Amino acid sequence: MTRYWAAIFLIVSGLGGAQALAEDYPTRTITMIVPFAVGGPADITGRIVADIFSRRLGRSVVVENVNGAGGTIGAQRVARATPDGYTILFGHMSTNALAPAFYPKLGYDPQKDFEPVGLAAEYPELLVVRKDFPAKNLREFVAYAKANADKLNVGHAGVGSISYIGCLLLNSAIGIKPTLVPFTGTAPVLNAMLAGEIDYECDPVLGTLSQVQTGAVRALAIAARHRSPMLPEVPTSHEQGLGEFDIAVKYAVFAPAGTPKPVIDKLAAALDAGLEEDAIRKRLAELGANSIEPARRGPRPLAELVKSEAARLIPILQAAANK
Secondary structure, three states: OHHHHHHHHHHHHHHHHHHHHHHHOOOOOEEEEEOOOOOOHHHHHHHHHHHHHHHHHOOOEEEEEOOOHHHHHHHHHHHOOOOOOOEEEEEEHHHHHHHHHOOOOOOOOOOOOEEEEEEEEEEEEEEEEEOOOOOOOHHHHHHHHHHHHHHOEEEEOOOOOHHHHHHHHHHHHHOOOOEEEEOOOHHHHHHHHHOOOOOEEEEEHHHHHHHHHHOOEEEEEEOOOOOEOOEOOOOEOOOOOOOOOOOEEEEEEEEEOOOOHHHHHHHHHHHHHHHOOHHHHHHHHHOOOEOOOHHHOOHHHHHHHHHHHHHHHHHHHHHHHOO
16 A cells, blocks of 8 residues: 555656646746758748747747758757757658658657647748749649659758658659759758759748749749649649649647646647737748648647658658659
């Protein structure tokens, strides 16, 4: 009986400690790891989310860019961090669902080593080509790519990055294997395209929005069922007969596994409240993001999204990468 009551005491004490932690949290600066380069879509969106947390939680949130290996270096750092809510990850479905398709020795388990906090933003991907590329629409692109695959250079932000995944799906749907050229982020990819060194890339709307609007590059298709309000003249992949090219970047917040539930709940509530702010909704819409309706926010919907995206895309990506 002594052991029984001791165990009960430990459980109750643990619950009380977790509750006390939630009431006090945060008491110091939070570090949010963005596992991609400064200036890219993840960094821009991550800083918006960091501002939400800072204002809603009343503590500074420092954004730290830990780039490399398609975002997995930064993600691994968070997976190994102390689970106290002071180191969190601003990742997406590549780092937290799809990475096993490309990295057999990943160093972390996307579904076991993190606590989901909530989905923050969703950007459909664009197929963007250099401004003097011969094709003027997706059908012409497919025909040209099939005839000239060995001459094409595709830029991406590293194996496993969303730009890599997007064009891997596109190339697989077309049945081509062009040259894949890695960069340290999507911003350098865009610079290479502007210099004429890269023929095309697949990037979130945010990544090339201003360049598409000014005509510095051309968007041939948005990889979605619905057109983007920011680029209403760009037809979708479904409209142009290539529905297999359907992918959106889903940015989300994660914490290390074992982070107390009250802390997760506090982070999730802050993010949810921030996404309801008119200024935040307007800013994300201006960047080309889809609205994250309340039913898709919070830990549980994010956990379900991670599982469903892994089940849907990992088999396709593994097959495409191994062709």
